[in-house]
Amino acid sequence: MAGPMIDAEEFSDYVSARQQALIRTAFLLTGDHHAAEDLVQASLARVYLAWSRVRDKGSIDAYVRRTMINEHTSWWRRTWRRCEQTTDTLPELPHQRGSEVDPIERDELWAQISALPPRQRATIVLRYYEDLTEAETARALGCSVGNVKSQTSRALAALRTRLRASVVEDGSAR
């Protein structure tokens, strides 16, 4: 029979298995390592409160993801961060190694992603990092599939425009 001790153990096992993956998603949402850890911790606290009510433990990832999106949205609304700040330097990465990708390209794309409004950014992270379908993304965001399509389209259009503009700048600078 499930009880508080078993819940805590089961919950801890889940977090141990999924913590790093959750941190990565939270980092893509927030753009900051410490904020990502806070977001994951706050979200997991809420998940733990509901742990015994979650019948299908196989879908706990979707539950956690939805909680994280809601939590991040409420942070954004509460602290009036309506314009995401672009980053001139990459956030601290504890184990950063050389990457095959040109670091200039990676910085530039990330800067453009960071400049997206929170809802578009969340849509992009869920569609292109978590690799969710439009329907799964809509459930995570609590909106319609049409809204997801619209947010994705708008975000991609913004990224394309900014990337084209930066290519033109690079060309004229050389």
Place this chain on the structure above:
Amino acid sequence: MNDPVERRLADSLHRHVEHLRSGRDLATAAIDRARRIRSRRRAVAAVAGIALLASAVPFSLNLAGDGGNDRTKMDYALSSPSDSGEPSEPEATRPDTTEELRAPEATEPTEGPSEIVPSTPEPDESGPESTDPESEPTGRPGEATSVTIDFGSLPEGQADPEVPYFDRDAGAIIDGGARTPVELNGIAEVARVAEGYAVQTIEERQRLYFVEQTGAVRPLGSGTATVETYAVNPARDRIAWVEGASGSAERRLVMAQGSGEVIADLPAGTMGVVGFLFDRVAVAGDDGTTPFIWEPGSEPEPVEGGIGALATDGGGYLSVVTGDDEEFRTCSTLLDTGTGNRELWGGCERAIRALEPGGDYAVTVDSRSDGMGDREFEIVDGPTGERFVDVEPAEATYFDYSFEPSGAVLIDAADDGQRAIVRCWPDGECELVTPPRTYDIDAAGDPPYVLGK
């Protein structure tokens, strides 16, 4: 994923975090935090039980209109389930509309007359800054982005509107890439339905028509009756309208399929259609009678404590008029009908003019606005009323508002002898969606564009 930008995007996101690690013990920290939240909830619940008892008597007297001295501005403490982060029951009241229309039982309100239920703020320790419920903002807190709308300085938007609109010069309903020619005079309102459009015209009196995507027109309802108010449900497969002129004893509330085939009707009295709540229609009058919510096959359900209604979001949110204050301003409150008419926020300074489908955002105007044109408006958070954008008074006048699925609001606006449709985002960015056309606001002629729903 064939698009090169999408592939670069996916690669970039993965490579950006592939080496990201956290050494914190988040499981233990989360459990400790959850236990503190649980303890605090138990303490607050004990206090709230006493507070609710103390507040119940004066609240009910106020709604009954008793006590002129008690008619003070009502600002409610903000409490939003969407801030809780838990995808539990409160989230279920505003799910994806398509799914919920097939299973309405999950959000059906309690049986019998529904009363407005004051909300109790929940403690919330989430986020980087701990939120003390004692200091939760009330009314209109915080700073919003201030913008002014001036056609001359707005950029041109790149995306077509996601709601239909009527272009009078073109004589057509424009809906994304589709154009439906319409041969009707005096078009005043357009709403998309599953197989066409419900179009209201005003000439000697208001009438309602169904326009097929081919442009073929047929009257809705009796065809000869006056139709002053109507609405379409979120799934676009139901239309509700009230036919019969004001003061007529024959006025009826009609519910029909999206094709116009009537499902049921009932006497409407002095009521007009406010909007849909999933498949139920909310109706209200402006003579102080209680609004009600109705679905064919069930009895109309009064919204006790309300004396009128302003808007719905198509889902569970209903903005209800509750009375006047000592300055004769109309007071209103936003209810969540999916959770027993729980109050979300309200007051007497502002009134909701439009709600985003799904309830994420709302447009508010001065509660004294007469509906003939606003000189300012605000975009606010739907569940809490917190302001995001304050469109300040300038030269422009705003006539109508319609939210797009993306969360932006389209505004039918006039400025400097011209009229156009403008789009504004909750972050304050605004753009022109249609080219401005000459419009003499004082001549009150037909506008060049009619913003739809």
